[in-house]
Amino acid sequence: MESEQIIFYILSFWFVTSSLLMIFSRNAAKAVLFLVLVFFSAASIWILLEAEFLAITLILVYVGAVMVLFLFVIKMLNIDKSTLRAKFTGYLPLGLVVAAIVAAEMSLVLGANQFGLDVFSSPTRHDAGYSNITVLAMQLYTTYVYPFELAAVLLLTAIIAAITLVHRNDTSHKKQSISEQVNVQAKDRVRLVSITLPSKEDK
C-alpha cells in the first residue's frame, strides 16, 4: 500500500469513529468536541484530495466559529437528561423509519453506481505549481459571480433580519453610550448649590 492510502485509511477510520462517538455520547459538550474531530478528519481528507482551500475554510468557519458558538450555547443550557431519556423509546420507531429513508436516499445518490471508478476516473495529481485557491477564485469571481453575490446578499439579509427580530421594541434593557461616558464633564455629574442656612435670629 502507498503511504497516501495508509494516511487515507487512518483519517477515514477517525472520521467514522468520531462521528459515531458524537452520536452516542451522552454529554452534549463531549458530542460537540467529537464533531470538531469529525470536521478535522474531513478537512484532512480534503487536503489529500488537493482541495486545501475548502479544508482550511471548513476549519476556519465551522471549527473556529460555529462550533465555538455551539459550545457557548451548551454551557448556558441546563439540559435535563431524564426528560430526554423518557421520550427516547416513544420516538424510536419514527426515528428508525426516518433513518432508513435517509440511508436509502444517500446510498442511491452517493453510491458506487454514481461515483464508482467506472463512472468517474480516479483524480489525477496536479503538478507542484497548482494553486487551488486561484482556480476557485477565478471560477467564483468570473463565471459564478452573480450567484456568489446573491448568496452574500441573502446571508446579509438573514443577519439583519435576526438582529431586528431580537431588538424589536427593545425598551427593557439599559444602553450605555461610551462616547458620552468618556466625554463627561464634572459639571454634568455634580451640581454645587449654595445654600444659606437659616440663622438663629430668624426664628
Next chain:
Amino acid sequence: MELWQAFVQILHTLIPWLDGTVASILIILIKAIALVMPLMLVVAYFTYAERKVIGYMQLRIGPNRVGPKGWLQPIADALKLMTKEIIFPTKANIYLFLLAPVLAIAPAIAVWAVIPFDEGIYVTNLDISLLYVLAIGSIGVYGIILAGWASNSKYPLLGALRSASLLVSYEIVIGFALVTVVMIAGSANLNTIVQAQQGGIVHWYFIPLFPMMIIFFISALVETNRAPFDVVEGESEIVGGTHVEYSGMTFAVFFLAEYANMILMAVLAVVMFFGGWHSPFEAIPYFENVFAWVPGIIWLLAKTTFFMFLYLWVRATFPRFRYDQIMHLSWKVFLPITIIWIFVVALMTRLQLGPWF
C-alpha cells in the same frame, strides 16, 4: 540555504538506508524541533523581559535575585512550576481538564510552521498560509473554553464565556484587516506577501494599510488576552478567569501558549505590514551597502522584538477596558473601518496608486 542542503546531504550519507518518505518525515521533524526549541526559550525570556520592562516603567527593579541580574529567573520559575502539585477540582471532568492546556498550546505552536523567517527559511511553504494561520489560530479558543467548562467552577466559566465571545468577534476584524493585505499582495502565501514588499521602506504595506495595521495590533492584544483587554483573566473582577483551578505544569502550559501567541502576533504584524525579512535600509544609497551583510532573519527578529516590546509598553500604560467597551470597539468601530478600507484598497488597486501594486 546552502547550509541546509549540505545538512540534508550529510544526513543522507550518515544514514544511507533512508528512503524518500522516511527521510522527508525526519527532515520535517528536525525542522520543527529547530523551530520549537528556540521559540520556547524566547517565550521563557519574554516573561523575564516583561517583568523587567514593566518593573523599570513602574520605577521598580524587577527580578534580580536568581543568577546575575536575575537572568536565571525564568529557569527557576519553570523548575518551580514543574515540581508543583497539579490539583484537580472535585467533580471536574479530568479528561477535558487535562485536554484544555494541550488544545491551547498545540495550535499556538502549529501556526509557526508557515512563518517565513528569511528567503527560503520556513518549515512548510503553503499556498494558503495566511488562511492556515487564521484557521489554526482560531482553534486556540477551545483551550480556554474547555478550561472554563471542565473546571466545574464559577469564575473560570465566566472567563470562558467572555473569552469565547471576544475571540469570535475579533477574529472577524482580524480576518477583514488581513483581506486588505491579500488584496495588495495578490496572494495568501506569506512568502509571496513578504516578497511583494521588496524594494525599500516605502514598499512596506503599513503605509497604504496604516489603519489596518493599528486595528490588527489592537485586535492582536484582544486575541492574546493581553492588557488592556485581559477581561478573560481580569484578576480584579473574576480572580484569574479560566486559570483559577489550574496549578503547576497545567498552568505553565497555558502561560507558554499565551506568550507563544503574543510572539506569533508580533511576527505576523511584521510579515504583513513591515516587510518581513527585508532590511529597512533597502534602496537608500549609502546605508544599503553598509548593512548588506546583515541576514534577513536578523531584521525580522529585530522588528518582532519591537512589537513584543509594544505589548509590554501597552500593558504598563493603559487601564483595563470594560467588557461592553471592548465589544463596542469591535463591532461598531473596527468592523466598519475595515470594510470601508477594503473599498479604499480596491480603489487604490484600480488607480495603480503608489509603489505597492
